[in-house]
Amino acid sequence: MFRATSYILTVRTLFYRRHPSDFQIASISRFPTSFKYKNPREREPCVLPPPPPPPPPKDDSLLWGTVALLFLAGGLVVYAKGSPEIRDWLTINAPWFDDIIAVLFQENMTYGEFAITCIEDTKKFLASLTTEEKPKCTIDGKPINYDVPNEDEVKPGDEEDEDEDELVCEPAPPPVARQAICDIDKCICDYGETVLNNLNTARDACICYNSLVEETMQKFSFSGMKALRNSMAERKKLIEVSLANAECNTDKLDEMVRYLDCGVQATKEQIENSKAVNKDFHDRFKVAYMEYQWENDRSIVLDAQWQIVEEVVDQYTAENEGLFPGLKYSDKKPVINGDIDVLLYNSYKYIHQLNGELKDAAEGLTERINRAFETLPKGELVEKDRQCALEAAIKRRRGEVDGEFKKREDDLKADNERELKRLSKNQMDKHEDSLNARLEQMEQEIAAKFDGMVEDKVNAEKRMFTAQLDDMALKLNKLEQKLNARLKAEKESRRSQELWTAGASLLEATKKGDPLVKINKELTAIEKASGGKDKLVTTVLKSISTAVKERGVVPERVLRDGFASMEKVARSVALIEQDGARMPVYVLSWLQGLLLFMKVSGIPQHEFEKPPEEPPKHLDTFDLLQRAKFWMDQGNLANAVRHISSLQGASKAAAQKWFEAATEHLEVRQAAEAILAHAAAMGLKYI
Secondary structure, eight states, rough: OSSHHHHHHHHHHHTTOHHHHHHHHHHHTTTTSSSOSSGGSSOOOOOOOOOOOOOOOOOOOHHHHHHHHHHHHHHHHHHHHHHHHHHHHHHOOHHHHHHHHHHHTTTOOOOOHHHHHHHHHHHHHHHHHSOOOOOOOSSSSSOOOOOOOTHHHHHHHHHHHHHHHOOOOOOOOOOOHHHHHHHHHHHHHHHHHHHHHHHHHHHHHHHHHHHHHHHHHHTOOOOHHHHHHHHHHHHHHHHHHHHHHHHHHHHHHHHHHHHHHOOSSSOHHHHHHHHHHHHHHHOOOOOOOHHHHHHHHHHHHHHHHHHHHHHHHHHHHHHHHHSSSSOOOTTOOOOSSHHHHHHHHHHHHHHHEEEEHHHHHHHHHHHHHHHHHHHHHHOHHHHHHHHHHHHHHHHHHHHHHHEEEEHHHHHHHHHHHHHHHHHHHHHHHHHOOOOOOOHHHHHHHHHHHHHHHHHHHHHHHHHHHHHHHHHHHHHHHHHHHHHHHHHHHOOOOOOHHHHHHHHHHHHHHTOOOOSBOOOOHHHHHHHHHHHHHHHHHHHHHHHHHHHHHHOOOHHHHHHHHHHHHEEEEEHHTSSOOTTOOOHHHHHHHHHHHHHOOOSSOOOOOOOHHOOOSSOTTTOHHHHHHHHHHHHHHTTTHHHHHHHHHTOHHHHHHHHHHHHHHHHHHHHHHHHHHHHHHHHHHHHHHOO
C-alpha cells in the first residue's frame, strides 16, 4: 500500500531550515577522517530535527463575529425604526447611526440621491486634499451677508482684484429642512415647559405652605401647630422632587441645544429660531427660579418662627400640665383642678419673658438699621433725599400695616358676628326645644289622664267581648282540630297509597326479564310520594348505592340463569388459591370439577328449619355451592348470597360478579319491601 506520510516527512526534512553549522558538520562528515572516525559504527548518529508544528486551524471567529454584529445591527435598525423613543435617543447620542437608518429606509433621500451625495462629498474631499490653503467654514462664526451690488456700481477691474485679494469660502447650498428640526423644536418646548411647570410647582408649594402657616398662626390651635410639621415635610419633599425634575429636564434641553451645533439638517434661520426659543426659556427659568427662591426664603423664615412658637408653647403647656395633673390641653375642653392664680402667675412670667425677647429683637434691629445708615454716603442733599424716601417708605408701610390691621379687624368682627349669630341661633333652638319638651310633657300628662278614663271603659267592654270570643274560639278550635285530623288522615292515606304503588312498581321492576333494569323512574316516584319529609323512606333510598341508580339492577330470573354458569366455573377452580397457582393445579382443579358430581340438592334438617346467620367454617367449596343451589331452588336468594360470600380462593373471584349483582338486587328488593310495609302501616293507621 502506498503511504504518503513518509514522503511528506522527507519533503519537510529537505525544506527544513538548518543552521550554517549543521551544513558544515554535514559536509565534513561526508569524508572519512584519518584520526578519529575510522570506524563508521563508532560515530554517533545525527539527531533528526523535530517535525515542524502543524499549521494552526482556520479561525472563523472574525467572520462569525462580523455576521453576528451585522445581525444585531439589523435588529437594532428595525427596532429603532418602530420606536420613536429609541430614535430620539439615537438622534442625540449616535447621530451617525440615525443617518444610517434614514438612508436604509429612504426617509430623506433615495438610494440614487444618496449615491450622488457620496460622490459629491468624495470629490470635495479630494479637492480639499489637493488645495494648499483654504479658509475654514464653520457654523460657529457670524453669518455672512451676501449683498449683491447693482451693475452700475460694479467695476470691471474690481472683481478681479477682489478675487485675488480675498479667498471667499463658498457656502454650500442651504440644506433642506428635515423632520428632525421639528422634532428638536418640539423636544425643546416640551423640556422647557416641564422645567417651568416644576419650578412653578415648587413656588406654589412654598406659597401654599406660607399661607397655611399664617392662617395657623392667626387661628391658633394645638392640632394645627402639630400638623405644620407634616406640611413642612411635604413641602420639602415636593420641592426636592420638582427641582430634581427641573434639573434633569434642563440637562436634556441643553443636550438638544448642543445637537443644534453638531450639524442638524436645517437652515440657519431655523437653527437661530430654535436657539432663540431656548434663550427665551432660559430667561423664563431665571424668573421662575427667582420667584421660587423668594417664596422659599419666606418659607425658611416662617419655619424658624413657628418652630420657636412651637417650642415656647410646648414648654408652657408642659409646665402647666405638670403643675395641674388633671389638665390636658389636647382635650376639647381642658379642666383645671387647682389654684388658678398659679396658672396666671406662670402665664405672666412667660409674657414678661417674651416681651423682653421681643424688645431685645427690636433693639437689635434698630441697631442694625442705624449701622446701615452710617455706611450710607454723607451729605446734606443726600441725607435730605434719603430722609424723604425713608419717610415715604414708612408712610407707605404704615398704610399697608393699617390696611392689614383694618382688614384683620373687619375679618375678626365678621367672624365674631357670625359666631354670635350661630350661638344666638343655637340658644333659640335650645329654648324652642325646651318649650316643645315642656308642651309635650303637658300633652302627655293630659293624654295620660284621658287615656286612663278611656282605658277603664274600654277594659270593661273588652272583658265582656273577650269572654264571648273565648267561647267562640274554643268551639272553633275543636272544629279546626277535627278538620285538621280528617285532612291529615286523608293526606296520609293518599300518600300511603302513592307510596305503596311506587314501592310495588319498584318490587315489580326487580322481577322483570331484562338483563339490566333501570329503576330511576321508580325511585323518583317513591321520593315524590314521600314528600321528602318521611325519614324512613329517605333512609331507605339513601341505602341504595349510586351505582345501582345509574346502572340499574339485575332481575331475579337473570340471577337464577347466571347461577348455573357461575357454579360451574366456581367448581372448576375450587383447588386454586385467590393469588393463583401453577398450570398443573389449574388442570387438576378443572378435572376435579369435571369428574365430581354434585350431591343431590339437600341440606341438613336443622339448617333448613333454622338457617344460620353465617355458614359453618368447616364447609368446603362444594358444600357451599350445594347449599347455595338449594336455597336458590327454594327461592331464598338471601341465603344463597350468604353462602356464596363465604367462598374462598379463585372460586370467590369467579363468583364475585354474580355476588355483587345479587347483593344489589337484594338491596333494591329489601328497600321495596320496606317501603311497601311502611305504606301498609300508614294506611292501617289512618283508616
